[in-house]
Amino acid sequence: MERYKVLLVDDEVEVIDIMEQKIHWNDLGFKVVGSATNGVKALELVEKLQPDVVLTDIKMPYMNGLQLARRLNEDYPNIYIMICTGFDEFEYAKEAVHLEIKEYMLKPINSTELSASLEDLKETLDREREEKLNVKKLNNYFQEALPKLQSNFLISLIEGRVGEEDYDRFLQAYQLDMKGPHFCCVIFHTSANHVPDGMDPLLLSMSVEREIKDRLVEEWECKEFIYMGNTLLILELDSKEKMAQVTDACDRFCRWAYRIMGAVVTAGIGTVCDSLRDISISYEGARDAISYRVLYGTKRAINIGEIVPKEQKQTAQPEEISMQELLRAIRIGDPEEIKEMAHKEIEKIYKNTETISQHNLATLEIVSRFVRFCTNNSLDFNEISGYSQNIYEKVSQMDESLLTNWTVNMSMAISDCLMNARNNTSKRLIVDAQNIVKDRYMEADISLDEVCAQLGVSNSYFSSIFKKEVGKSFISYLTDYRMDIAEDLVLNTDEKSYTIAEKVGYLDANYFSYVFKKKFGVSPSKYRASAKK
Incomplete structure (x- = not known):
């Protein structure tokens, strides 16, 4: 076993030499790592050598032994201090007791007495070392088990089984520093009924979980765990407006999982709550969202707040x-x-x-x-x-x-x-989107992303209900609306094609002519000419 390190401090070099020679340090479980002739030098060596024991005289220049002991107690409270002095004065002994000095011995030093004191000290040091090792082992075990403990706590939280009186205590004990200020639960459900040939459903679900960790968990502030065969995320959000981005990211992942892995994954996204205590409400919403897959389909994200x-x-x-x-x-x-x-x-x-x-x-x-x-x-x-x-x-x-x-x-x-x-x-959402097109069709930079941001919904949800209600995609609707306006301008004005293009949101006149020809079969100029015949 590694021996304990001792620093000898005495203004008489001969005394240090005698202690080094007369005490069988190695047999007692110690080794002398250095010596100093005053307290100032001793402090420098303590910082450098980090000894377990300092054996010091009292009367020394610059800084005496008791002053040294006080500094060691302040800066290195784990170091044991032993005093050997030729001064048998009550005030010194009284101060030594106050400083919790391990041993107070008088010179001339009796090697037998010092050896016995060192033997006792070694037993004390051995006990402390064993306790530290046990604490370290327990801490290592706790750190290894911490992810599982955190998952169990979060499961209890989403089930609503954590009492108000236990919430803060468990949050601190399990080192969950989730500040929010907003939180949301997301459930990823992998279908066990649609599995690629030769693939085990459990193995497929585990593969999906790994991809969620790699593609989503690293990007977001969240906690991930498995519950009831599903992968769950509890997200921290600094703004509720980010929910549309979260929904679109989950939707992209579901489509990617099916295209690359053949996994039918549905993401259910719960409501946003303002406290982690209320995450059970968000979890219930995420479960409801998953159940809506029978209406809205699988391989996509479903945000309960949007439906x-x-x-x-x-x-x-x-x-x-x-x-x-x-x-x-x-x-x-x-x-x-x-x-x-x-x-x-x-x-x-x-x-x-x-x-x-x-x-x-x-x-x-x-x-x-x-x-x-x-x-x-x-x-x-x-x-x-x-x-x-x-x-x-x-x-x-x-x-x-x-x-x-x-x-x-x-x-x-x-x-x-x-x-x-x-x-x-849904119908109000469609009407709002159509009104945006009516008001802004002439703006070249209007896009699906911008419209969804203005409406406060995700691209995936908006696109699905728009096509279901209108019968065409939003971009197709926007293009058709622009072309209807362009047709009227071509037939009822003498404006040039590039002017009409700008008025209906196209900065590139050639591209405008291409879109117009695709819609009406001929270029704007020929369309105007044929109408005048």
């Missing part, structure tokens, strides 16, 4: 787990699944309730959860239910058949209203 009504409140709370499947079916809008999930909910009530009170409470809970769901999605429950003033009482008095029918019908009605609200939001 729910724009007025939905960000502070809305997720519904209870017991009705989660029914509410999810309502969001998707599949009538058969809605009926199936509604029947299951009512069956559970009649299976698990034994008293009238339990039955009444369960039926009231169904109504309450419908009300909460409508509120969360900016729908008017009273309007949907027919403005019944005693709805709670009426539902609690229904038998199983009536309650089942009411639950199915209410679920269908809420789903229809939700779909209409979603469609209205």
Whole structure:
């Protein structure tokens, strides 16, 4: 084992020589690494040699032993100090006790006594070294386990299982320095039903996770972990406006994963929250977004904030787990699944309730959860239910058949209203985009990116709903609108082609003529000439 280092300090060189010769340092587990004849020189050697023990005299020039001890206690508190002095004065001994000197011995030095003191000191040093090694091992083990501990904490956080009193403590203990100020949860779901031939689904999912780490995690401030077979990211955002960029980046990754790896990946993006404590709300939104793949398709990113009504409140709370499947079916809008999930909910009530009170409470809970769901999605429950003033009482008095029918019908009605609200939001977005084209078609620099930024949506979502509603891409719509204006100018004015080109947003007259000919079959000049015949 490595020997402990000793520095000898005494203004008498002969005393240092005697200690070096008479003490069997090596046998005791020590080695003398240097010596000094005053405290100032000793401090220089301490910084250079980093000894474990300093054995010093008191009376020395420039800086005495007690002054040296005070400096060592301040700057090097782990060094053990032993004093050997020819001055048996009470004040010296008193100060030595105050400075927690390990040994205070009088000269002439007795080699047997000093050796015994060194033996005791070695036992102390050995114990401390062992404790330090144990602490180091524990710290190393903790650092190795830290990513797993962080993942477990984040899983508890998205599930809403971290209490207010434990939040800060765990955040500090697991070294999670996530300042935000905004946070968002993203789920990457890799389909196990669409796997390239010869590829194991689990292996494909692991490959997708690795690519997410390489392509996205390095680019963003986020934490990545695996949960329920999906890859999850918790993002830190300095601005809510960056969500469109996040959505487009996720969309590009999903398309890349399918093109290069053959993996059908869907990214579900939750709402933005202002505190990591509320990340469970964003996670629930990301889960909902994933479920919308049956409507919007796979191999793409789906941002829940873009497909729910724009007025939905960000502070809305997720519904209870017991009705989660029914509410999810309502969001998707599949009538058969809605009926199936509604029947299951009512069956559970009649299976698990034994008293009238339990039955009444369960039926009231169904109504309450419908009300909460409508509120969360900016729908008017009273309007949907027919403005019944005693709805709670009426539902609690229904038998199983009536309650089942009411639950199915209410679920269908809420789903229809939700779909209409979603469609209205999409239509408003399309109208807004068309108005932008109407106001700015003459600007050469108008682009899909700029329009999406102005509307506050991602390219991927806007492009999909625009083509679905209008029947053509946004760029095609913009081009057709410009060409319609250009046609009118060609037919009803005598302006040159390059002037018309500038008026409809084309700086290059040749390119304008190319686009015009592609649309109408002939150049602008020939089109004008043929119209005058």
